[in-house]
Amino acid sequence: MRAMLFQEVGKPLRPVRVPVPEPGPGEVLLKVHACGICRTDLHIVDGELTEPALPLIPGHQIVGSVAKLGDGVERFREGTRVGVPWLGATCGACRYCRSGRENLCDHARFTGYQRNGGFAEFTVADARFCFPIPGGYPDLQAAPLLCAGLIGYRSLVMAGEGERLGIYGFGAAAHIVTQVARFRGWRVYAFTRPDDQAGQAFAREMGAVWAGASHERPPEELDAAIIFAPAGELVPAALRAVGKGGVVVCGGIHMSDIPPIPYDILWGERSIRSVANLTRRDGEEFLxxxxxxxxxxxxxxxxxxxxxxxLDDLRSGRMRGAGVLVIDEG
Known part of the structure; x- marks a missing residue:
């Protein structure tokens, strides 16, 4: 099969031909139709996430059809269209797994990081961690739901209840969560790089009531803010934008260092939370x-x-919405 292989930090992915993998017990072999491009993929190939299982086939927003069932798989049939997210497997036995927090499992294995992912014509996945794809979503449109959508959804849940939501960094996750937030009654305020006029226009197109530069104050005090951009300096900016009792949610798996935070912008029962991975319950609820x-x-x-x-387009900010690799148009 054709695949794009990550072998060394700082080097481009290499096109290769490798054997089609065989599913083990509890696994499914998928014929990949599409795979989303995620900022986490950038953090992996740029060396900011330091534990990839090299050589590695990246990609963790996979839409494919079941080509073969491993022993013991009864959940799916051959031909079923499924999605594969970032969370690829957990131990099921640690205190996090036993308390409904499998996203924090110390022994978790992640798709496109410790398990080969979807930048290939076929991939193998743990059947327990695959999701049926909702009808009405073609393969390309479904792929971003599997990470950008899921992390955006978990971040929105972490933000709690309110009316005024700020979103810092308007890319794949932000354009999805804006729609969900508006559906739930939030007014959305979008923050982008100062010179990103296209991004601000895109945010307004997606339903944001205001869009401006990341250093600006919104026209009204926020109840919560979600930061998708991997820039630690946005944390103090978001704290200054939220009112008392406000929540700042850091939605990325990697972020540059957060600068010193004056206590007066944290005081007033403001809080900072991070989002780590996802649970299967998140996937079921969001889909x-x-x-x-x-x-x-x-x-x-x-x-x-x-x-x-x-990946270069995502790195440079040239990508509108979500990037998706077309693996198989059949």
């Missing part, structure tokens, strides 16, 4: 909710062979 909103994903498509170009 049931998405068609009701309905969530519309804005997608830029790339062929598998252009994975490096897609």
């Amino acid at each position: 049931a909710l998405a068609p009701k909103v309905p969530v519309r994903t804005e997608v830029t498509a790339y062929p598998l062979s252009a994975a490096n170009e897609a």
Whole structure:
């Protein structure tokens, strides 16, 4: 099969031909149709996440059809269309797994990080961690739901209840969570790089009532803010934008160092939370909710062979909405 292989930090992914993998007990072999491009993929190939299982096939927003069942799999049939998220496996026995917090499992294995992912024509996944794809979403439009959508949804849940939500960094996750937030009654205020006029226009197109530069104050005090941009300096900025009792949610798996925070901008029962990974319950809840909103994903498509170009576009901020690799159009 064709695949894009990550072998060394600082080097581009290499197009290769490798054997089609075989599913083990409890696993499914998937014929990959599409795979989303995520900022986490950048953190992996740029060396900011330091524990990849090299050589590695990246990609963790996978949409594919079941091509073969491993022993013991009864959940799916061959031909079923499923999605594979970032969380690829957990131990099921640690205190986090036993208390409904499998996203914090110390022994978790992640798709496209410790398990080969979807930048390939076929991949193997643990059947317990795959989701049926809701009807009405073509492969390309479904792929961003599996990480950008799921992390955005978990971040919104962490933000609690309120009316005024700030979103810092308007990319794949932000354009999805804006739609969900509006569905739930929030007014959304979008913050982008100061010179990103296109991003601000995109945010307004997605339903934001205001869009401006990340250093600006919104026209009214926020109840909560979600930070998707991996820039630690945005944490104090978001704290200054939220009112007393406000929540700042850091939605990325990696962020640059947070500068010193004056206590007066934290005081007033403001809080800072991080979002780590996802649970299968998050996936089930969000994929049931998405068609009701309905969530519309804005997608830029790339062929598998252009994975490096897609990552460069994401790195430079040239990508509108979510990037998706087209693996198989059949």
